Amino acid sequence: MVRPGEHDILLTSMHNLNSRQESAVQRANYMWMWFSKLGSPKWFYELSGKWLPWLVVAMSLLLVVGITWALLFVPPDYQQGNTIRIMYIHVPFASISLAFFPLMAVAGTITLVWRMKLADMVAKTAAPLGAWFTALALASGSIWGSDIWGTWWIWDGRLTSMLLQFFLLVGVISLRSALEDAEAAAKACAVLSIVGCINVFVIKYSVDWWNTLHQPSSGFSLSDQAPNPPEVWIPLVIMIFAIYLFFAVSLILSIRNEILVRERRSQWVEELVQGT
Amino acid sequence: MFDSIQFSSIGEFFSMGGYAFNVWTVYTLFVLFFAINLYFPLIRKKQILSEQKRRLIVNREMQTLKNDDGENS
Numbered sequence: 001m002v003r004p005g006e007h008d009i010l011l012t013s014m015h016n017l018n019s020r021q022e023s024a025v026q027r028a029n030y031m032w033m034w035f036s037k038l039g040s041p042k043w044f045y046e047l048s049g050k051w052l053p054w055l056v057v058a059m060s061l062l063l064v065v066g067i068t069w070a071l072l073f074v075p076p077d078y079q080q081g082n083t084i085r086i087m088y089i090h091v092p093f094a095s096i097s098l099a100f101f102p103l104m105a106v107a108g109t110i111t112l113v114w115r116m117k118l119a120d121m122v123a124k125t126a127a128p129l130g131a132w133f134t135a136l137a138l139a140s141g142s143i144w145g146s147d148i149w150g151t152w153w154i155w156d157g158r159l160t161s162m163l164l165q166f167f168l169l170v171g172v173i174s175l176r177s178a179l180e181d182a183e184a185a186a187k188a189c190a191v192l193s194i195v196g197c198i199n200v201f202v203i204k205y206s207v208d209w210w211n212t213l214h215q216p217s218s219g220f221s222l223s224d225q226a227p228n229p230p231e232v233w234i235p236l237v238i239m240i241f242a243i244y245l246f247f248a249v250s251l252i253l254s255i256r257n258e259i260l261v262r263e264r265r266s267q268w269v270e271e272l273v274q275g276t
Numbered sequence: 277m278f279d280s281i282q283f284s285s286i287g288e289f290f291s292m293g294g295y296a297f298n299v300w301t302v303y304t305l306f307v308l309f310f311a312i313n314l315y316f317p318l319i320r321k322k323q324i325l326s327e328q329k330r331r332l333i334v335n336r337e338m339q340t341l342k343n344d345d346g347e348n349s
Contacts, residue, residue, distance in 0.1 A: 071303075072281050072289075082292040086302045129313070136309050140302045147298055246310065253317035260324045264331075273328040 041259040042268050044118055048252045055249050062242035069235035086144040088236055092243035094137035094162070098203060099247075100130030100169065101196045108190025118255075120186045121262065123193060124176060125254035129247070131169040138162055149213055157206035158214035161199060168196045 070088035077084040104126050110119035141159070146152045153159065172189050179185035207216040263269045283289040292299045 067303075072283070075282060076293060081295060083295045083298050085292070085299050089302050089306045132309060132313065136305060139305060143298050143301050147295060246313075250313040250317065253314070253321075257317055257320050257324060260321070260328070264324075264328050269328070270332060273325055273332060276325050276329065 041118055041121070041263050042266070045256055045259050048256060052249065052252060055245055055252070059242055059245035059249055062238055062245065066235055066239040066242050070239065074232060074235060080148050083144055083148055084232075086140055088239045090137060090140040090144060091236060092240045093133050093140065095240065096243055096247055097130060097133035097137050097162075097165065098200050100126055100133065101165070101193060101200050104130070104172070104189075104193035105197045108193045111186055111190050117262070118259075120190075121255050121258040122251075123186070123189060125251060125258055127169055127172045127176070127189070129251055129254065131166060131173065133247070134162065134166040134169060138166065145213075154213050156212035156214060157210035158203065158212055161203040161206050165196075165199055165203060168192075168199060172196070 066088065070085050074084065074088075076082050104123045107119040107123040107126070110116050111123065138159075141162075142152050145154075172192050175192060176185045176189050179188060206212065207214055260269060260272075264273075290296060290300075
């Protein structure tokens, strides 16, 4: 039984509830709009065009500082001498190469679930770049080991799982080129990328699981007495950031090319082509 | 700052304490890899743009030819 006066309160609270629900729906709509905008190739092309110069500037600065520091100022290791300078190339490339399969798996999942165009472009362009990164990590490690370990290659856990990652990436690339139907190729690559993520854990923990020749991660310490004083690891951190930026820049450049090819019949690309 | 440079001469820097081959091969590979991965996308972009431009021009010419045919018949 509603008494007079209470009726208004009831109505107001119902109204409040409705407006709250409405705003939730609206928010979900905005989220969805933002999400689909993120997947729009045109939007990405324009935004990345604005970001690229800044990324290149930051990358160049960090590279100059990092390489000068690594080649001239880092003290030689008490056991490995000047080969320690190889670490500033090997470690950034090896650690960033582990990011490729997770990246491709996330992009693949988005492709499978939401069929976002941009996600598949990311997955497609990341695979060859990942193969390059893995190859350079393997090559630099091998050249480093040839003197320090006395061997170019050994079938230990870290090296073998890293080689497997290289072959998996080559597999993803060939799978895409082998399947004629672009959509089927995208789906197959997405599934392979998700499965390939297992190997990333194997690489990461291989040095802890098996007694291998490859040393485990040393970690960073601020103490002067630590085996890795700041003068050794600060340039390494700088190089890792620099190579991450390089990874971002080269990936963005390839994605932009992929966008131009796949969207060639859209009006904005035709206008862009005519403007050149 | 220059006091903490680890080498006393250019020759010593290039010889890398006997590890010249290892250190300089890795750094050369890095520079090559770096240059290739930035250079090729830029070349490819130019190629794509010129291909698309040619396609647009051909399309337009085909369109005008078709229109002319339409007027003649």
